[in-house]
Amino acid sequence: MTLGADMDPQAELRIIRAAYAKQIMAAANVVDPRLAAAFAAIPREDFVGPGPWLMLRWFQRDYMPAPDADPVYLYTNDLVALMPERRLNNGQPSLHAHLMHQASPTAGEHVVHIGTGTGYYTALLGHLVGPTGRVTGIEYDPELAARARANLAPHTNVELVEGDGTLVPFDLADVIYVNAGCTRPAAHWLDSLADGGRLILPMTSDEGFKGGAPEQVARAGAVFRIRREGAHYQAAWISPVAIIPCYGGRDTASEKALAEAFAGGGLQKVTRLYRDQEIPHERCWLRGDGWCLAYD
Template identity: 30%
Template sequence: MAAYDSGTEGLAAAARAALVREIDAEGVWAAEPVWREAFAEVPRHLFVPYYYVAGAHGYERRWGESPDPAARERWVRGAYEDVPLATRLRDGELLSSSSQPSLMARMLVALRVADGDRVLEIGAGTGYNAALLAHRLGDDDLVTTVDVEPEISESARRHLAAAGYRPAVVTGDGARGVPERAPYDRIIATCALPSVPRAWVAQCGEGARILTPVATGLLALTVRGGCAEGRFLPSGAFFVPLRGVARARAGDMAEVPPRAREDELFQFLAELTQGVLSPREAYEVWVREGRPGRERFGVSVGKDGEWVWLDDREGPCVWPLPV
């Protein structure tokens, strides 16, 4: 890991402070200001020594060790913009990214972490999110992060060490969790899945909270009695799918009015009911129920399967999720 000069570190500190002010102005962590300190202290640029920015002629690689001072300045300033950063590409396909900081802040607040909680992160990425968790909890051993790609988990481990954090970094299939370090009080996923792996629920303690992207929403579940249930948060979330899991395709949209096809709330319902409802059937439900937002949907994970429902688990609008 490179050691950056004082000018770069000074610029990074100023850019980091500006990012914190920007997120602060949105009121993201008003309920849990402890996260403000974490974002103010953890240096994001150490976790993105290079990244890619899409342009008219493909991706531009920004690199912290560029011999060009102007290029290094673009790199460090970009590292603290409130945008996701592409960090790994393969044949033009995005494999890994550093999520948008304000979205990360919203997710961490929604996770409702308490002192002493044991946290499992699915999708190590750059290691930045694990560093924020370790900073918040003040004990590296309380945080575990897992990624299926050895290159990603190893680079996350290096980035974390460079920033002074040493949580457990595991190479493995995130859908299986990390049973050897269970039980967990909180599980957070930073990659999209079509449903909630049963292994996560099994590795949680009573009253644990799981926060995970499903379809294009953020699902918050509470674990009780070996089952889990909860609702989606109102805002959307778009993540790289968990490797080995393809994002669902909503099927033929030809029978759906063009305006609905472009509405992300309808797209959310269509993806959530993929394989159960046709796009036309999903559209009919969406119109009949008043074009519901994400927060009206919930998920139940039980021993008999996983179910997504609208408004009420015992209501008329209940569909199975794929497992």
């Protein structure tokens, strides 16, 4: 794409990224100048491998190749294949814009990103917390973790750890941003959330995985924002979601209970997460071992 015959290609891309950031904010229905600046600043092409890329077009329900390796094709509200044979993608920008806005990371905070992938959204989080903040990215898949470590090397406020995000130890976090579908919140996440901290928690049943590879996304799910206030946890539904499953964040019993809760409806009325408390059945949307998501 040529905006001007004599314009430097990087200058062109800066203009394109600025326009992309505005379009993503509009698609997410978000007004957040700091977040828009992050989307405008971080080059997506640094994190998705060499082009031409495979883009997941929802109207086709399949991947379509970009015409060539011009990075301009990356600046749309589409998923970009990272491992197409496993249906692993760099996620939809507008969904992340909505979830990051809900997480509201600010300068100086510590963000833990569970499911870093190849690092694009981790870099955006790093931009949001700035040089006085830091991001701990955690990725279970060894190949993705290696790619993320290389991609994030210039981002000095980001540390990449390979391992199970439900178990890897990390310092107290102001934001825990989970990018995979769980059937329960990890106790480690709840314990490691700072007072005032926010956990972005996608929850998905196994319905979308039946008859397909385990990497396939769930057809239905929900994202909750959990906010810690001392010993208490506020909870709110913030988005539907379709996302890959979280290694270590799923088990048969909690999946069955979650599927039943989805079938029963009422998720948008959830207001609290309780731990180790006897909450009456009629107030519980979903009950697990030592926790429940409940109504006031």
